[in-house]
Amino acid sequence: MRAAVFDGPGEIGIEEVPTPEVESPRAAVVRVTHTAVCGSDLWFYRGESDRETGSRVGHEPMGVVEAVGEDVTSVEPGDRVLAPFVISCGRCEFCRKGLHTSCVNGDSWLGAQAEYVSTSEADGTLVRVPDRYADDEATLQALLPLTDVMGTGHHAAVSAGVGQGDTAVVVGDGAVGLCAVLAARRLGAERIIAMGHHEDRLALAEEFGATQTVTERGEAAVERARELTYGGGNHVLECVGAASAMDTAIEVCRPGGTVGYVGVPYGVDESGLDVFTMFSDNITLSGGVAPVRAYAEELMADVLGGRLDPSPIFTKTVDLDGVPEGYRAMDERDAIKVMVRP
Amino acid sequence: MRAAVFDGPGEIGIEEVPTPEVESPRAAVVRVTHTAVCGSDLWFYRGESDRETGSRVGHEPMGVVEAVGEDVTSVEPGDRVLAPFVISCGRCEFCRKGLHTSCVNGDSWLGAQAEYVSTSEADGTLVRVPDRYADDEATLQALLPLTDVMGTGHHAAVSAGVGQGDTAVVVGDGAVGLCAVLAARRLGAERIIAMGHHEDRLALAEEFGATQTVTERGEAAVERARELTYGGGNHVLECVGAASAMDTAIEVCRPGGTVGYVGVPYGVDESGLDVFTMFSDNITLSGGVAPVRAYAEELMADVLGGRLDPSPIFTKTVDLDGVPEGYRAMDERDAIKVMVRP
Numbered sequence: 160m161r162a163a164v165f166d167g168p169g170e171i172g173i174e175e176v177p178t179p180e181v182e183s184p185r186a187a188v189v190r191v192t193h194t195a196v197c198g199s200d201l202w203f204y205r206g207e208s209d210r211e212t213g214s215r216v217g218h219e220p221m222g223v224v225e226a227v228g229e230d231v232t233s234v235e236p237g238d239r240v241l242a243p244f245v246i247s248c249g250r251c252e253f254c255r256k257g258l259h260t261s262c263v264n265g266d267s268w269l270g271a272q273a274e275y276v277s278t279s280e281a282d283g284t285l286v287r288v289p290d291r292y293a294d295d296e297a298t299l300q301a302l303l304p305l306t307d308v309m310g311t312g313h314h315a316a317v318s319a320g321v322g323q324g325d326t327a328v329v330v331g332d333g334a335v336g337l338c339a340v341l342a343a344r345r346l347g348a349e350r351i352i353a354m355g356h357h358e359d360r361l362a363l364a365e366e367f368g369a370t371q372t373v374t375e376r377g378e379a380a381v382e383r384a385r386e387l388t389y390g391g392g393n394h395v396l397e398c399v400g401a402a403s404a405m406d407t408a409i410e411v412c413r414p415g416g417t418v419g420y421v422g423v424p425y426g427v428d429e430s431g432l433d434v435f436t437m438f439s440d441n442i443t444l445s446g447g448v449a450p451v452r453a454y455a456e457e458l459m460a461d462v463l464g465g466r467l468d469p470s471p472i473f474t475k476t477v478d479l480d481g482v483p484e485g486y487r488a489m490d491e492r493d494a495i496k497v498m499v500r501p
Numbered sequence: 502m503r504a505a506v507f508d509g510p511g512e513i514g515i516e517e518v519p520t521p522e523v524e525s526p527r528a529a530v531v532r533v534t535h536t537a538v539c540g541s542d543l544w545f546y547r548g549e550s551d552r553e554t555g556s557r558v559g560h561e562p563m564g565v566v567e568a569v570g571e572d573v574t575s576v577e578p579g580d581r582v583l584a585p586f587v588i589s590c591g592r593c594e595f596c597r598k599g600l601h602t603s604c605v606n607g608d609s610w611l612g613a614q615a616e617y618v619s620t621s622e623a624d625g626t627l628v629r630v631p632d633r634y635a636d637d638e639a640t641l642q643a644l645l646p647l648t649d650v651m652g653t654g655h656h657a658a659v660s661a662g663v664g665q666g667d668t669a670v671v672v673g674d675g676a677v678g679l680c681a682v683l684a685a686r687r688l689g690a691e692r693i694i695a696m697g698h699h700e701d702r703l704a705l706a707e708e709f710g711a712t713q714t715v716t717e718r719g720e721a722a723v724e725r726a727r728e729l730t731y732g733g734g735n736h737v738l739e740c741v742g743a744a745s746a747m748d749t750a751i752e753v754c755r756p757g758g759t760v761g762y763v764g765v766p767y768g769v770d771e772s773g774l775d776v777f778t779m780f781s782d783n784i785t786l787s788g789g790v791a792p793v794r795a796y797a798e799e800l801m802a803d804v805l806g807g808r809l810d811p812s813p814i815f816t817k818t819v820d821l822d823g824v825p826e827g828y829r830a831m832d833e834r835d836a837i838k839v840m841v842r843p
Contacts (some may be wrong), residue, residue, distance in 0.1 A: 162715055213826055258783055261756035318785075321634055414603035420780075427776045434769045438762075438789045443660075447783035 161210030161501075162273030163216050163482040169490075171216065171483040179269070179277035179416040184230035187281035189240060193221040193303050194271045195473070196485045196497040198333050199400075199423055204486050207425060215270025217499070218244040219306035219480075221299065222276070225284070238295035240285040242278065243452040244268070244307045249283025257453035259283075266459040272482050274501050285335075286455040292463055297470070301462045303498065304338060309458060310451025311421045312338030315396040316346050318446035319419030321361055323347030324371045328384055329369070330408045331398035332360035334496040335421060337367055339396045341469055345461065346367030348394075352387055354407070360495060363471055384411040393415060397446075402426035409433050414440040419448050473498040505558050505824040510548030510648050511832075513558065513825040516797060520609070521619035526567075526572035529623035531582060532647030535563040535645050536613045537815070538839040539586075539828045540675050541742075541765055549767060555624035557612025559824075559841070560586040563641065564618070566627070573623040581635035584620065585794040586610070586649045587784055591625025599795035601625075609803045610786065614824050616843050628797040639812070643804045645840065646680060650798060652793025653763045654680025657738040658688050660788035661761030665689030669713070670726055672750045673740035676838040677763060681711055681738045683811055686710030690736075694729055696722055696749070705813055708710040710802040726753040734758060740789075744768035751775050756782040763788050815831035815840040 160178040163171055179188050191439035194217055200471050203210035221241040224234050234240055254262050268276055278284045286305070293300045304310075312335050321327045321375040327343040329336050332355025343351050344367065353369035361372040362445070373383045385391050391413030397405055400422020409432070410416045437444065461467035475494035477485045478501065485497035502520040505513055521530050535557055562582040566576050576582055588608040589601035596604050601648035604625070610618055620626045628647070634640045646652075653678050663669045669685040671678050674697025686709065687691050695706035696715040705712040715725045727733050733755030739747055742764020750760045750776070768800035778784065817836035819827045820843065827839035 256757060258757040261782060415598060417598040424776045424780050428773055430771045431770055432776060434766045435776060437786075438766050440603060441789035441792070443785065443787040444779075445785040445787070446779045450783070 160274040161479055162270055163479065165212060165216050166213050167212050169204065169472035170302045171486050173480055175227050176215070176273070179270040179275050181226045181228050181277070182277060184228040185281060186277060186279050187227040187231055187234065187285060188225045188275055188277045188286070189220060189222040190207065190275055191220050191222040191273060191323060191501045193299060194501065195219045195303060195498065196213045196323050196482070196489050197307055198335065198489065200424060200498055201490055202423065204490060213274065213313045215332065217270050217272030218268045219303070220268065220276045221303050221306060223432045225275065227281055233282045234285050234287050237241050239288040241288065241302055241306050242284050242286065243310065243455065247283045247452050247471045248279045248280045248480045254283060255448055256309060259450040259452040260448045272455045272479070272499055274479070281417050284452065289463065298463065300470040300473060300498065301468045302459060304472060305451065305455055307451060307457050308334040308472065308496065309338045309341070309469045310454045311335050311449040312398065313458060314337045314449035314451070315398055315419040315421040315446060316342035317419070318421070319394040320417050321346045321348050321394045324393055325394050326352070326388060327349040327394045327396060328354065328388065328392035329398060329410055330354050330355055330404050332364060333398065334501070336398035337364055337495070338366050338469050339398045339466060340367040340369050343396065345467060352384060352392065353382060357492065366471070373474070381407060381410045388413065397421070398422060400424055402430040406433055409436055409442060412440070412442045417443040417445055420444065421449050476500060477482065502616035504819055507545060507554060507556050507558050508551055508831065510556050511546065513736055513828050515822055515824065518557070521617050521644055522524040523568045523570050523619070525621060526570040527623060528616055528619060528621050529569040529576065530567045530619045530629060531562060531564040531627070532567045532617055532668045533613060533843045534840045536843065537640060537645060538550060538824070538831050538841065539649055540677065540831065541833055542828065544765065546832060548825055552808045555617065559612050559614030560610045561645070562610065562644050563619045563648060564615035567617065571622055575624045576627050577630050581630040583630065584628065585652065585789045585797065585819055588620050588622050589794055590622045596625060598793055601792040601794040602790045614821070615689050617822070623690040626794070629803065630807065632781060639804065640816060642812040642840065643810045644744050644801060647793065647804070647813060649793060649839065651683070651811045652678045652813065653677050653802055654740065654794045655684040655765040655796050656791035656793070656801060657740055657761040657788060658683045659761070660763070661692050661734045661736040661738050662759050663688045666691045667736050668692040668694070668730060668734055669736045670694045670730065670734035670753055671738045671740060672696050672746050673722050674699055675705055675740065678740035679706055679814050679837070680811050682706050682709040682711050683809060685738065688768050688786065688811060689782045694726060694734065694797040696726060699834070708813070713783060723749060723752045730755065737761070740764060744772040748775055749779055751784060754782070754784045756784070759785040759787055761793040762786065763791050778817050814838045818842060
């Protein structure tokens with residue numbers, strides 16, 4: 160089969176690789192019909208994080224089950240499924256408490272920007288799309304973000320403690336930030352302040368439910384957000400993952416408030432967190448890599464019920480040969496998020 | 502009157518200074534009968550944090566009200582009172598939500614290791630000891646830690662989310678760590694694992710309710726604590742404030758768990774927090790400078806009811822002339838905490 164491969168910074172190739180097979184009783188192979196390029200992929204694409212040359216890429220699979228191992232009970236060949244960005248068993252302590260990213264049997268996808276993927280843990284990982292929606296293209300495109308960015312934005316909102324009537328401040332206007340706006344609205348936030356630097360994305364944030372936007376940069380952005388929140392927000396959703404965004408999130412947080420963070424914190428180890436401000440103001444830092452599997456059912460229910468549609472984040476679609484172009488478009492911010500249809 | 506003054510690293514002097522007077526309608530002057538030397542004072546005493554030479558020291562006052570301004574309603578001259586380590590108004594948003602350390606009218610004490618102190622906000626700051634206990638020396642010594650370390654240990658336990666039946670891991674065997682053990686037990690913890698390096702203090706931790714102690718250092722300590730908790734504790738109370746202790750706390754925290762931290766995080770800005778571990782394991786960091794005023798009433802009720810007695814942390818008592826010796830004893834770990842009776 161054909162799959163996307165990392166050939167070094169700025170270089171994605173499409174190569175012939177072995178087609179996966181069911182190799183154990185709990186495994187399954189899925190033919191990928193939809194997947195995506197993730198903002199977190201840009202870290203290695205830009206050479207800002209290490210990744211082995213020749214390694215396969217992509218971690219947001221949706222498709223049709225091709226084959227299952229003898230112990231798999233939740234899906235069968237022909238079922239439409241989606242899967243979170245990590246493999247989880249569904250049985251261990253952490254899966255049971257909704258922290259599938261800490262699954263003791265967990266694993267990464269070998270690469271979902273490919274014609275097929277395999278999971279060693281089908282029952283714990285795959286989420287079945289009900290048959291009546293299984294071939295509805297609009298529904299599938301609205302469900303695809305549940306593999307990563309919608310669940311991640313939701314985790315930011317949950318971690319920041321957003322509830323009914325709250326004011327939420329969302330730092331970042333990328334796909335995760337936009338999904339965080341949807342998530343905050345879904346959890347009942349009364350005011351949602353979206354902070355970012357791109358007019359088109361902030362316009363989408365407003366469509367998604369942002370009541371105000373902050374387009375300033377640096378200290379001016381912090382001042383504006385603090386003004387809009389009369390001194391800082393109690394619930395701040397950090398959806399970028401860079402050190403500067405983490406600083407912004409802490410600075411716009413009200414004393415006693417919570418920063419929910421979900422972006423891989425690149426650069427924070429070098430520049431450090433502003434722990435003194437957090438300490439003085441009793442700011443809680445909560446979140447981490449999002450256990451999106453835990454949120455799949457409740458978010459899917461809202462998508463299928465017509466109450467949630469993150470699909471407008473996909474502003475470009477490519478086929479497998481177009482994956483390199485997809486990375487380029489996201490890197491140059493020509494696209495918010497790129498859908499891949501292998 | 503006479504008061505303790507910082508004369509430079511390692512040098513505490515006793516000087517004649519102006520006796521405070523009531524200078525505004527909400528103010529009060531208190532004759533100090535009991536106060537203490539705090540572990541946080543050791544940072545400037547050791548030259549590890551900056552402090553102006555000639556500045557007055559001490560922030561844990563208990564005493565008898567000497568005079569009050571015309572608008573003060575909660576206390577009158579002759580009342581026995583204690584006060585938290587910061588002045589707060591009791592009226593602003595933050596005081597009302599129990600975050601008195603962020604009080605918009607807040608202030609620091611000019612120096613409580615003195616014959617008298619004054620507060621600009623008597624009603625919001627002073628906590629009256631009921632008359633029937635006002636001259637009971639054992640009760641007063643059990644109440645004195647409510648000015649700082651007992652409220653701080655409690656804040657660590659609350660921030661770490663300790664509740665009934667939980668396992669709590671307490672990092673640090675100083676006065677705050679020992680009070681955190683009491684607080685965790687009070688909140689219903691079933692197992693309390695105290696980590697420290699001093700046998701006498703850990704023996705006291707066991708008297709206070711610790712079910713196990715960890716005396717190893719470095720990686721061995723982390724391994725032992727993880728073994729005792731079958732992979733890390735869900736509730737870790739960081740009660741030291743140094744970067745290395747924060748690292749330990751994060752390392753012994755179970756995925757999805759919470760570190761409650763209350764020590765001034767010295768050194769963390771240089772060495773950095775292990776944000777990647779926190780991110781990967783979804784560890785929440787909560788806490789900060791403890792709003793001990795918020796906890797005074799509930800903790801006092803337990804002290805007066807005979808259910809809480811942190812006074813064994815005072816292993817040495819000095820008068821005002823003995824304050825320099827009190828700092829020396831704490832610096833050299835000859836005393837856990839020093840009581841001062843001016």
